Structures are given as C-alpha cells and as structure tokens.
Amino acid sequence: xxxxxxxxxxxxxxxxxxxxxxxxxxxxxxxxxxxxxxxxxxxxxxxxxxxxxxxxxxxxxxxxxxxxxxxxxxxxxxxxxxxxxxxxxxxxxxxxxxxxxxxxxxxxxxxxxxxxxxxxxxxxxxxxxxxxxxxxxxxxxxxxxxxxxxxxxxxxxxxxxxxxxxxxxxxxxxxxxxxxxxxxxxxxxxxxxxxxxxxxxxxxxxxxxxxxxxxxxxxxxxxxxxxxxxxxxxxxxxxxxxxxxxxxxxxxxxxxxxxx
Amino acid sequence: xxxxxxxxxxxxxxxxxxxxxxxxxxxxxxxxxxxxxxxxxxxxxxxxxxxxxxxxxxxxxxxxxxxxxxxxxxxxxxxxxxxxxxxxxxxxxxxxxxxxxxxxxxxxxxxxxxxxxxxxxxxxxxxxxxxxxxxxxxxxxxxxx
Numbered sequence: 354x355x356x357x358x359x360x361x362x363x364x365x366x367x368x369x370x371x372x373x374x375x376x377x378x379x380x381x382x383x384x385x386x387x388x389x390x391x392x393x394x395x396x397x398x399x400x401x402x403x404x405x406x407x408x409x410x411x412x413x414x415x416x417x418x419x420x421x422x423x424x425x426x427x428x429x430x431x432x433x434x435x436x437x438x439x440x441x442x443x444x445x446x447x448x449x450x451x452x453x454x455x456x457x458x459x460x461x462x463x464x465x466x467x468x469x470x471x472x473x474x475x476x477x478x479x480x481x482x483x484x485x486x487x488x489x490x491x492x493x494x495x496x497x498x499x500x501x502x503x504x505x506x507x508x509x510x511x512x513x514x515x516x517x518x519x520x521x522x523x524x525x526x527x528x529x530x531x532x533x534x535x536x537x538x539x540x541x542x543x544x545x546x547x548x549x550x551x552x553x554x555x556x557x558x559x560x561x562x563x564x565x566x567x568x569x570x571x572x573x574x575x576x577x578x579x580x581x582x583x584x585x586x587x588x589x590x591x592x593x594x595x596x597x598x599x600x601x602x603x604x605x606x607x608x609x610x611x612x613x
Numbered sequence: 614x615x616x617x618x619x620x621x622x623x624x625x626x627x628x629x630x631x632x633x634x635x636x637x638x639x640x641x642x643x644x645x646x647x648x649x650x651x652x653x654x655x656x657x658x659x660x661x662x663x664x665x666x667x668x669x670x671x672x673x674x675x676x677x678x679x680x681x682x683x684x685x686x687x688x689x690x691x692x693x694x695x696x697x698x699x700x701x702x703x704x705x706x707x708x709x710x711x712x713x714x715x716x717x718x719x720x721x722x723x724x725x726x727x728x729x730x731x732x733x734x735x736x737x738x739x740x741x742x743x744x745x746x747x748x749x750x751x752x753x754x755x756x757x758x
Contacts, residue, residue: 380689434690435633441687471631478630485627488620489650489698557703561624562631566702567693573731577739591705599709 359454360415363395366447366458368425370440371402371409373465375427377436380571381580384409387440390448391457406430406583439464470515479511480504483559492554499539499550503532503559525563525594526601532559533605541609556602563598565591614654621650621698629694641680642694649673650698666730669699670737678745692738699734701727 371388384404392400392413399414412422440461447457471479484501487493510528519527533556540550569591575584625646629639653669673695681688704727711720 383687383689432632434629434693435635438635438686438690472633474630475633478627482624482627482631485620485623488616489624490703491617557706560706561702564702564706566700566705567628567697569702569705569727570696570700570731570734573728573735574738577735592709595705595709596713598706599713602706602710603713 360395360397362458363392363397363454364411364413364421364423366454366461367391367395368409368411368423369458369461369465370444371404371411372425372427373436373440373461375404375406375409375425376430377433378430378568379437380575380578381405381583382578383437387444390444394447394450395454404583406586436464436467471511476508476512479562480508482562483507486558486561487554490554490558492551492558495543495548496550496555496558499536499543500555500559502539503535503555504562506535507532507559507562522593522597526597526604529560529563529598529601530605530608532556533602534609535559537606537609560598560602563594565594614651617654618647618651622647625694625697628697632693634690634694638684638686638690639694641684642691645673645676645680645691645695646698649676649695653699663729663733666699666733667737670734671741673699673734674738674741675745678741696734699730701730704730 367388370391371384374384374387381404385402388402388404388409388411389400392402392411396416397413398416399412399420401412403410407427409425409427410422411424412420414420443452443457443460446452447454452460481501481504483504484497487497487500507528510524510531514524536555536559537552540552540555543550568587572584572587572591575581575587622643625643626639629642634642649669649672652672653665656668657665674692677688677691677695680691684691704723708720708723708727711717711723
C-alpha cells in the first residue's frame with residue numbers, strides 16, 4: 354500500500370494522541386474529536402473514529418483514494434488532567450497549522466514518555482481529601498483530625514503499592530480494610546477521653562479517595578451523550594470497585610469487632 | 614453551612630491535586646465547587662433534594678463553561694474538580710455495603726439515591742450545554758467526507 358510519508362506521520366500522531374487521551378481517562382467524545390481534528394489537518398478525508406474506553410479504531414481515506422484502518426488497544430488507565438490540556442493544545446495547534454505534524458509528533462512522544470506516577474502533591478491531596486469530606490458530611494473537628502491520620506496511612510499505602518504493584522481491585526480491598534480497622538481503633542481510643550466520634554461517618558469520609566463516585570457520574574454523563582459502550586464500561590467498573598471496597602470495610606469491621 | 618463550604622473547597626482542591634490539574638486552574642475550580650455546594654445547601658432547605666441537585670448542577674455547569682472559555686482549557690479540567698463535593702461516592706459504597714450485610718431495603722434506598730444524584734447532575738449539565746449551544750450557534754468547522 355502506498356502511503357505518503359507525511360500522511361503516515363499524521364496518522365501515527367493521531368493514534369498516539371488518542372491513546373494518551375484514553376489513558377488519561379478522557380471522555381469518548383473528546384478523544385474522537387481530537388483524533389478527527391488531527392486527521393483533518395493531516396489531509397485525510399472520509400474519517401471515521403470509534404472510541405471505547407479500551408480501544409480506538411480509525412478508518413480514513415488517503416489522497417490517493419485508498420482506505421486505511423488502524424486500531425490501538427489501551428490497557429492502562431490513570432487519571433491525569435495535565436496531559437489532557439497538553440494534548441488539547443497540540444491538536445489545536447496542528448489544526449490551525451501553527452506547528453508541523455513532524456514537530457507535533459515529537460512533542461506528543463515526549464508527553465507519552467513522561468512519567469505518569471503520582472507526585473508529591475498528589476500524595477498530599479490523597480491524605481487531605483478525606484479530612485475535607487468530613488465537613489461536607491457535617492462532621493466535627495475531632496473527626497476531621499482522625500480521618501486526616503487515616504488519610505496519611507492511605508497515602509502511604511498508595512506509595513507502597515507503587516513498588517509492589519498489587520492488582521487494583523485487590524489493593525482497594527486491602528486498603529479499605531486497613532482504613533476500617535484504623536477508624537474503629539481511633540473511635541475506641543477517643544471514647545476513653547469522652548469524645549464521641551461517629552465511626553460510620555469517619556469510614557465514609559476516609560474511603561472517599563478510593564470510592565468511584567467521579568467515574569460513576571462520568572458514566573451517566575457519557576450515556577447521556579450516546580456513548581453507551583464507554584458509559585456502561587465505566588458503570589460496571591465503578592460497581593466492581595465499590596463492591597471491593599464494601600467487602601474490605603465489612604471484613605475490617607468484623608475484625609475490629611473482636612477487639613472491643 | 615460555612616464549614617460545609619470550606620469542606621467543599623478543600624475537598625475539591627485535594628482532588629484536583631490528585632488529578633494533577635495545573636496550579637493556575639485549581640483555585641477557580643475549587644471556588645466554583647464551594648459556591649455550588651453553598652447554593653445546594655441553601656436551596657435544599659426550601660425544596661426537595663432532587664430539584665436542588667438539578668439546580669446546583671445547572672449553576673455548576675454554567676460557571677464551568679464560562680471558566681473553561683476564560684482560561685481556554687477543555688471543560689473536563691474545570692468540571693471534574695468542581696463536581697467532587699456532589700459526587701455520590703458514599704451512596705455507591707453504602708449500597709454495596711448493605712447488600713453484603715443483607716439489608717436489601719437500605720441497599721435499594723442508596724441505589725436509587727445514587728442514580729438520582731448522578732442523573733440530576735448530568736441532566737443539569739446537559740441542559741446548560743444544550744442552551745449554550747443554541748445561543749452560541751456552535752457550528753463544526755469542517756465536514757466529513
């Protein structure tokens with residue numbers, strides 16, 4: 354098959370950008386739009402893009418009249434909005450011919466190779482998130498302090514898991530079990546000083562970083578935009594995560610019941 | 614109520630740190646979250662919870678659309694941190710938790726509530742999107758084929 358060199362680079366750029374967006378958990382319509390913009394700028398016609406949260410399929414027509422179909426499988430997902438902004442900027446620049454496809458490809462490669470692990474500020478965010486949620490659930494200052502301590506332990510667990518690499522669902526189960534045990538331990542300890550801490554609220558707030566509320570809301574939004582497949586995918590994923598958390602918490606509460 | 618708004622502000626701020634939102638957008642998104650949570654708290658005193666979620670979802674999405682146009686970033690970057698206090702995470706967890714415990718009645722309770730919350734937030738966002746599209750008459754700059 355004869356493809357011009359420039360067109361080939363354009364197609365590769367589009368697929369790479371789509372893959373990065375998919376890995377950063379962007380919505381399906383955004384991935385499709387971005388890939389389409391880049392392909393239009395690269396001079397293709399008859400463009401069809403299909404994105405589901407685990408794959409991207411692109412079918413285009415070259416200037417010589419041949420049809421090409423490409424597919425990318427997306428395996429890992431990691432929330433990262435900064436990548437989304439960068440890719441959006443690049444695709445806009447390519448569409449308005451501010452940079453060449455060649456230069457854009459190099460930039461996109463750089464973004465792809467950049468480390469996607471949590472940095473220091475995300476650990477700070479993880480440890481403070483639950484403490485902030487105590488006030489959303491109308492809790493007291495003492496509960497906030499307790500949840501903050503638990504949050505630090507959870508952030509430590511996430512840091513530990515970076516090197517251990519336990520399976521995601523299993524990690525959530527174990528982490529929520531530890532969180533439940535710690536919460537009940539703190540509330541039992543506080544009872545000695547005549548402090549009443551609601552254990553239910555403490556557990557709910559401190560599992561907030563794990564709970565898939567955001568992906569559930571995104572799933573509903575996707576379904577409302579007719580991206581049924583990716584919406585249902587996110588829906589079942591969030592139920593699976595919720596089930597693993599509930600199992601972990603139940604187990605932790607049973608264990609801590611023996612210490613009372 | 615003030616304490617709740619402070620909590621919403623900090624929860625949104627922490628979540629945007631987890632999501633790696635660039636620093637310059639974090640503050641405006643968190644302020645939006647706190648204000649929408651305050652509006653929800655006020656509105657929910659007078660009317661039912663379901664329309665309260667709808668109204669605050671509308672307000673939230675409207676401000677998010679404005680902010681995204683001011684800062685020239687994708688809407689998601691502003692939306693995800695702003696929507697954090699509303700998200701029915703606790704409901705999902707409790708739904709499955711009571712299912713495991715065997716209390717079907719409570720489980721169904723939380724099941725409906727989480728769909729209602731997420732649906733109302735989505736519906737509020739969608740209606741604002743549709744209205745803005747109608748007003749701005751957004752046209753696609755290219756055509757297929």
